[in-house]
Amino acid sequence: MSQYKDMTKEELQELKAELSKQYADFKSKGLKLDMSRGKPNRAQLDLSNPLLDALNSESDMKAEDGTDVRNYGILTGLPECRKLFGDIMGVDSKNVIIFGTASLTIMYDYIAQCMIFGCGDEPWSKQGKIKFLCPVPGYDRHFGILQHFGIEMINVEMKEDGPDMDKIEEAVKDSSVKGIFCVPKYSNPDGITFSDEVVRRFAALKPAAKDFRVIWDNAYIVHDLTDTPDELLNIFDAAKEYGSEDMFIEVCSTSKISFAGAGVSALAASDANIEAVKKRMTIQTISHDKINQLRHVRYFKDLDGIKAHMKKHAAILKPKFDAVTDGFEKAFEGTGIAHWKKPNGGYFVSLFVMKGCAKRVGQLCKEAGLTLTSVGATYPYGIDPDDSNIRIAPSFPDVDELKLAVELLCVCVKLAAVEKLLGE
């Protein structure tokens, strides 16, 4: 197939007619497909059903330290659960706090705490206009938190090995720049894992703001899809070399390991930050759900248990990711109208279509019964300056549905490109 940009008007018009027919065929099918959110599918959830048997009415409900998990107490989480998450994140148990079901809530609370009480300087809410750096494309819920708190967002382009560190190093010279949200492994949506150099440059940052925070959202820390997974340098190991441990707040959860929205989440931080978070927690709660903590530890046992479990997830997810990227390869080869990365893990495929076409693609898909993540959602304020990025979430639909959805999507991407080239 020729590159679309090299086609003559006549060729484009011919192609448009053909694509319009394909699109009309799809439309006539009355499809109802959804590739919008990174939700686990039923088979993945079934993998964790035995977790529900890990504790029953006959179980010993005592934690290793003798705590009855059915009662109040142990603000920071069961020792064995802190150990498990410490092993997952590669930090000491003492630097881990276990929370409720959602790492999103940990991040929201952390930002709220910085707004009201600050983190080593005046409360953020008392410092006038403050700003955060946002690697783009990125995770819409990170942007949601920042917008909610009225924090100005500055786009930082994602490169092949992480965000544009030159830009970040420059931006942090402004003391009103207070932080950055990252998904350092299998980034949402690009599936990019930060290179060792990028992680080291993060650790070496010398922001003008002494209350600068990097929210290291390690959502996909054990979510590999292949036998040759990406390796992420441990941020706290890197930070130790520069004495910058206080700059980093890491979070993760079992939402996409056990049950989505009913798992266990955790924060890892420096001694000083753990103390600050604990201080707020003593007011906010008595203790998080230790029964669910114990259930998870009894079932998964240790990091090896988690890893073995994640291989089962990968076996379910890999064919779905392949369906998406194979579909793209087949449809877009040689057209020059789209690019994407085949990720080694995570939950998304990030598709870049011809500039100025993403919204049109979203509209075409919607009219034919395919729901995508809102186009633009992968950028702060919902504005993709290139109108190019589309986030694909392959996990939830069946492979057959997915293949159909990808076919339809590809027709829409092509049609939008042709319309654009024809100046329509």
Place this chain on the structure above:
Amino acid sequence: MSQYKDMTKEELQELKAELSKQYADFKSKGLKLDMSRGKPNRAQLDLSNPLLDALNSESDMKAEDGTDVRNYGILTGLPECRKLFGDIMGVDSKNVIIFGTASLTIMYDYIAQCMIFGCGDEPWSKQGKIKFLCPVPGYDRHFGILQHFGIEMINVEMKEDGPDMDKIEEAVKDSSVKGIFCVPKYSNPDGITFSDEVVRRFAALKPAAKDFRVIWDNAYIVHDLTDTPDELLNIFDAAKEYGSEDMFIEVCSTSKISFAGAGVSALAASDANIEAVKKRMTIQTISHDKINQLRHVRYFKDLDGIKAHMKKHAAILKPKFDAVTDGFEKAFEGTGIAHWKKPNGGYFVSLFVMKGCAKRVGQLCKEAGLTLTSVGATYPYGIDPDDSNIRIAPSFPDVDELKLAVELLCVCVKLAAVEKLLGE
């Protein structure tokens, strides 16, 4: 026994010698007793063990509306769980939101939201010095939240049927007074249930601040101890008559129904307040733990199921409360040095000792191995202006332990009174 205040110096000195001997005997036993916190005891927790069997790996994990509870979604909680809590609180399901394990966290978040975003006026944090009314004695964790956010606390005395409403009606004329925390049924620590008149006067309040909020912490809503329980007028029914529904935020939880810190909590509020809370929640979380919600609904089924379960709690707790109040009656009859109320429910007995003696009692108890709730903790800033109130939590110790602890406590109360009367 004579009233202590009528005793001669010689009689008091004789009594002191006798009490000192009794105290020394207790001290020599090397006791380790704790009546400090309102924690359920093991037998109570055992009551809910079958809850752990309500969902297992073979269970249907679909909610009534077909939602797979193992996956993301349903921000405000499962419809059947909202129904159950609506029935508990006597409100429509649409006015209920289900949260995580702790109503304390709901209250913290609500105050935080008012501080940062306001509730019908400028954010509280932008309105200069603001104040809350605090019925005293009251719940230390309410005071903790207010102190944490820098909200000034004003004591309002508890009367036999609720807080001093004359004082409240007067205080709310000040527009910097933004709200009040209450435990309207079996108040913490007095065990007082607000009379219908008090509830109606709350509903009829016309505060100068249009962003005034009453946090109606109905922690002991179904926590009756006797067959003649107190009846609390439904605050939203009362508010309806005055069009003041937006003034009330009610919370409750199953922490002392199922498992402490691993139950389900809920908020009830007007349509407008539900919308405001939901708006914040869309940013803060994806969904709360629907597996735990379904587990609770499958096990308790309905309000009748909850009530039947609470009768079992009462059967365990009643003898403990009796041990405390019987002990007090026996020890203090005719002495005129202490008073208390025998509550029909809740988790505490509130003992008032001779003014200026409570701290000394706490010290004497501590030195003899009995831990009490920190004396003063039942008042804002930990300051009991009369140095008189001691909160007794009878739930956790065994009855025998409890009897011993009460005996020791009574000796300490008497000894402190005699010391005081002797001018020591």
